[in-house]
Amino acid sequence: MAGLQFQVHESSYIDDGVSIGEGTQIWHFCHVLTGSQIGTQCRIGQNVVIGPNVSVGNNCKIQNNVSIYNGVHLEDDVFCGPSMVFTNINTPRSAFPRNRPEDNLQTHVRRGASIGANATVICGNEIGSFALVGAGAVVTRDVPAYAVVYGNPAKQHGWACECGLVLTCDANVVKCKECGRGYEIQNDTLTPVTPSF
Incomplete structure (x- = not known):
C-alpha cells in the first residue's frame, strides 16, 4: 500500500471497503475486515483484528x-492495552450460532478512555469518557x-483526570496535581469545572 497517507505492514490484510x-x-499480522473505519493518527499494534463494521x-x-x-465502537483518543478483550x-x-440482533450487543468506549492490559469488557456496556479501566479488570x-x-x-475505586492521573478526592471540588484541571463531584458524578482553577 505504498504511496497512501497511512502505513500498513506487508504481513497485514486490509479487506475491500475499509476506510x-x-x-x-x-x-504486523493485523486484519481489518470489510466495513470498518479507522480514524487519523491511530497506532494499531501487531496481531490486531478489527471488524467487520467497526x-x-x-x-x-x-x-x-x-x-x-462487530458492535464495538471506539471514539477518539481511546487506549486499548495489550491482550485486552x-x-x-x-x-x-458453538453449536447454536447467535445471529439475532439482540444477541450482538453494542459496546461503546467514549472519548479518552483507557482500558488496561488483559482487561475484559463484556458486550453491551459503555466505558465513559476518560474512564480508566485497570489491568485485568472484568467490566x-x-x-x-x-x-x-x-x-x-x-x-469503582476513585476518579481520574483527563490527563490520566488518579485524583485525590477529599472534597467535592478537586484539582489535578499534574495538569491543574478542576472537577466537581456531585451525585456520584465527576464534572469538569470551567474554567479550571
Missing part, C-alpha cells in the same frame, strides 16, 4: 493481540465518565 485515516500505522476514532492506540469485533455475544454457544456494567475501575467484577 483508514491519514497518519495511521498498522503493524468504528475506531482518531488518535486511538490499540496494543498487541486485541480483537475489536471485547466480547461480542452475550450468550455464546460487567457501564463505567461512568472519569471513573477508575478494577477487579473482577470491576468496581
Whole structure:
C-alpha cells in the first residue's frame, strides 16, 4: 500500500471497503475486515483484528493481540492495552450460532478512555469518557465518565483526570496535581469545572 497517507505492514490484510485515516500505522499480522473505519493518527499494534463494521476514532492506540469485533465502537483518543478483550455475544454457544440482533450487543468506549492490559469488557456496556479501566479488570456494567475501575467484577475505586492521573478526592471540588484541571463531584458524578482553577 505504498504511496497512501497511512502505513500498513506487508504481513497485514486490509479487506475491500475499509476506510483508514491519514497518519495511521498498522503493524504486523493485523486484519481489518470489510466495513470498518479507522480514524487519523491511530497506532494499531501487531496481531490486531478489527471488524467487520467497526468504528475506531482518531488518535486511538490499540496494543498487541486485541480483537475489536462487530458492535464495538471506539471514539477518539481511546487506549486499548495489550491482550485486552471485547466480547461480542452475550450468550455464546458453538453449536447454536447467535445471529439475532439482540444477541450482538453494542459496546461503546467514549472519548479518552483507557482500558488496561488483559482487561475484559463484556458486550453491551459503555466505558465513559476518560474512564480508566485497570489491568485485568472484568467490566460487567457501564463505567461512568472519569471513573477508575478494577477487579473482577470491576468496581469503582476513585476518579481520574483527563490527563490520566488518579485524583485525590477529599472534597467535592478537586484539582489535578499534574495538569491543574478542576472537577466537581456531585451525585456520584465527576464534572469538569470551567474554567479550571
